[in-house]
Amino acid sequence: MQLSGAEIIIKSLKEEGVEAIFGYPGGQILPFYDALYDSGLKHYLVRHEQGAAHAADGYARATGKPGVCVATSGPGATNLVTGIANAYMDSVPIIALTGQVPCGMLGKDSFQEADITGITLPITKHNYLVNDVKDLARTIKESFHIATTGRPGPVLIDLPKDVQVAKTKFKYPEDVSLKGYKPILKGNKGQIGQAAKLIGNAKRPVIYCGGGVIVSGANAELFRLAELTLSPVTTTLLGKGAFPETHPMSLGMLGMHGTKAANYAVSECDLLIAVGARFDDRVTGKIDEFAAKARVIHIDVDPAEIGKNVKVDVPIVGDVKKVLAQLNEKLEQQLSGEWQDKIAQWKEKHPLSYGANGKLKPQFIIEQIYEVTRGDAIIVTEVGQNQMWAAQYYKYTRPRTFISSGGLGTMGYGLPAAIGAQVGCPDSVVIDIAGDGSIQMNIQELATAVHYNIPVIVVILNNNFLGMVRQWQEIFYDRRYSYTEITGPDFVKLAEAYGAVGLRVTEPNEVKPALKKAIEAKRPVLIDFVVEREENVFPMVPPGGAIHKMLGG
Amino acid sequence: MRHILAVLVENNPGVLTRVAGLFSRRGYNIDSLTVGRTENSNISRMTIVVSGDDLVLEQVTKQLHKLIDVIKINDITSEQYVDRELVLIKVGADPTVRGEIMQIVDIFRARIVDIGRKTLIIECTGDEDKISAVIESLIPFGIKELVRTGKVAMLRGQKFTSINDNKEDDN
Structure with a gap:
């Protein structure tokens, strides 16, 4: 039987087990939407295409399954760009489907034409412009394979309208054959032996783990490694949840806003075991002084990450879960000693802290969220101070419970990503921790949440400032607050106008009752927390500084 | 390097x-x-x-x-390889200097591929040094136009850059 391109797309998505699509229709994607209409696939109409890309991203991070977003050609496609770049930087598997002008109109500056494969070339793992309906099923098969294997990432498929209409016989391919794409998954035995030797000889090991541990589902193997080696574990922002932060050997996050214990430990260690992390500048600070006393083992699925920023003594390319399992077999149980005592002392002496003064502090709100949810919620963040406090003052114990824009640092990510996460995990409490600046970048997605009754809770830490930028201006620009004071709307009224529940909290004792009320509401809730205006995120490593030299805290 | x-x-x-x-x-x-x-x-x-x-x-x-x-x-830098480049040079050549140019062409084992009223087009292949030398020699006559392909290269002997031989055959 002959099927149209649009029908082939629907069938292929079903073959891939897609359950949710986030999108926005338009002229050149009409055939697809027509086939979608009675397909049984669940589609969520967002209010801006950027929201679709972030929602697909949040869905993917919360579930581990690829997220799918759809937009029309031209402006629809370009509106996805920030979301695609965001997914690329954080290695998130999303599939972006875009409508395109018919093949014969390509390159003629046609109405709503944009060269989206050209535009997204540097921000996708791969992309396709399909110009023959016969290639469609294979292209979709390859896209899902590429997006979800190796180091995951976004794949965009550009779909000219005539290709969606044209008909051909449909057969979904069973295998993918890509000559140039064969990710290395198993670690090299020799390298693993060398790593085991280094670990056996180390006196002061530290495990530095990133998002790769979560992507690979390697938290159990990581836990075992930490137990065997008695290494303290520090995570990056994206590594949160890879190792329980309630564990005595957890150091919390490292880097610019990391804990003192983590940054001291990395600076003093004689062996750094980097697992699924990429030595980002927000982690390393001054690169020459990062882990300067340590030999380095680097385990990552992406060979290009190894040796990119720091010199590595033992590189191991492979899937983190597989490599750690191989490595653990070679290790003997280490005994507790001076190093473990030292770690405990640092943790004891330098806990994260803020000046409680009876006023409503943002850090206090995060602590209360942790208590009310018993650490069992999915926390999504925007970008800025809200993000750092959410990272610092909530203890993450399970993978995929902290969802945040790390690499790109995209303001406006949180609300749509929270919607995606909630769609993927309908039984979880999903909370978007936001600032009053970033929430306004994609506030329109409240309408999406209300329309589908997706019960996300938006927590605005409202200080009437672009807080993180203001903090930098305070510290590095002599308090010259250049365009960082921001006024918002009345967020409570705005929430109500959208049909969500709006609450306002100004006193510390109102925090818990408001949170409980929000969780019990089972519908979208926005809470406007009016917090101390000039609170800072500490500790802080000045940009380019060595990470053991921290300000504040 | x-x-x-x-x-x-x-x-x-x-x-x-x-x-x-x-x-x-x-x-x-x-x-x-x-x-x-x-x-x-x-x-x-x-x-x-x-x-x-x-x-x-x-x-x-x-x-x-x-x-x-x-x-x-x-x-392939550290291996034994052959590399070649091709250049086309249009050089000013009124009848008085043509003989001289043809001598240069012979020395470099290049070829004349077009003769105009006041110009010649010379084709030359070789490694980078040879191409540079031939260009250098023709500058005095006035180079009107020049195009070169960039380098193509291939391993010598039984070594291959081919998808069927992931391990290079060393025999």
Whole structure:
């Protein structure tokens, strides 16, 4: 039987087990939407295409399954760009489907034409412009394979309208054959032996783990490694949840806003075991002084990450879960000693802290969220101070419970990503921790949440400032607050106008009752927390500084 | 140091853009890049000459490998290889100097491929030094136009850059 391109797309998505699509229709994607209409696939109409890309991203991070977003050609496609770049930087598997002008109109500056494969070339793992309906099923098969294997990432498929209409016989391919794409998954035995030797000889090991541990589902193997080696574990922002932060050997996050214990430990260690992390500048600070006393083992699925920023003594390319399992077999149980005592002392002496003064502090709100949810919620963040406090003052114990824009640092990510996460995990409490600046970048997605009754809770830490930028201006620009004071709307009224529940909290004792009320509401809730205006995120490593030299805290 | 990379790629639209874009985006310097079909019509071969130290080269190679369309990369710099470039030179040549030019052409085993009223087009193939020398020799006559292909290169003997031989055959 002959099927149209649009029908082939629907069938292929079903073959891939897609359950949710986030999108926005338009002229050149009409055939697809027509086939979608009675397909049984669940589609969520967002209010801006950027929201679709972030929602697909949040869905993917919360579930581990690829997220799918759809937009029309031209402006629809370009509106996805920030979301695609965001997914690329954080290695998130999303599939972006875009409508395109018919093949014969390509390159003629046609109405709503944009060269989206050209535009997204540097921000996708791969992309396709399909110009023959016969290639469609294979292209979709390859896209899902590429997006979800190796180091995951976004794949965009550009779909000219005539290709969606044209008909051909449909057969979904069973295998993918890509000559140039064969990710290395198993670690090299020799390298693993060398790593085991280094670990056996180390006196002061530290495990530095990133998002790769979560992507690979390697938290159990990581836990075992930490137990065997008695290494303290520090995570990056994206590594949160890879190792329980309630564990005595957890150091919390490292880097610019990391804990003192983590940054001291990395600076003093004689062996750094980097697992699924990429030595980002927000982690390393001054690169020459990062882990300067340590030999380095680097385990990552992406060979290009190894040796990119720091010199590595033992590189191991492979899937983190597989490599750690191989490595653990070679290790003997280490005994507790001076190093473990030292770690405990640092943790004891330098806990994260803020000046409680009876006023409503943002850090206090995060602590209360942790208590009310018993650490069992999915926390999504925007970008800025809200993000750092959410990272610092909530203890993450399970993978995929902290969802945040790390690499790109995209303001406006949180609300749509929270919607995606909630769609993927309908039984979880999903909370978007936001600032009053970033929430306004994609506030329109409240309408999406209300329309589908997706019960996300938006927590605005409202200080009437672009807080993180203001903090930098305070510290590095002599308090010259250049365009960082921001006024918002009345967020409570705005929430109500959208049909969500709006609450306002100004006193510390109102925090818990408001949170409980929000969780019990089972519908979208926005809470406007009016917090101390000039609170800072500490500790802080000045940009380019060595990470053991921290300000504040 | 200059390295010569022999790169096999899928013959897909946009593959040149992907490779060239990668170089500019990550700040690597391409000295020359040539591309053309191979014995297999689905596969093209690029010869890329790139400058950089070992660290840069390692990153270039790894980043190139991440492109889905890139099938195989060989850094042949340290191997025995043959490399050639082709140049076309249009040189000012009124009848009084033609004899002299033809002598130069003979010495370099180049060829005259077009004769105009006041110009000659000279074709020359060879390695980079030879091409530079022939250009140098023709400058006094006035070079009106010049085009060169960039380097193509191939391993000598029984070593291959081919997708069927992932391990190089050393016999």
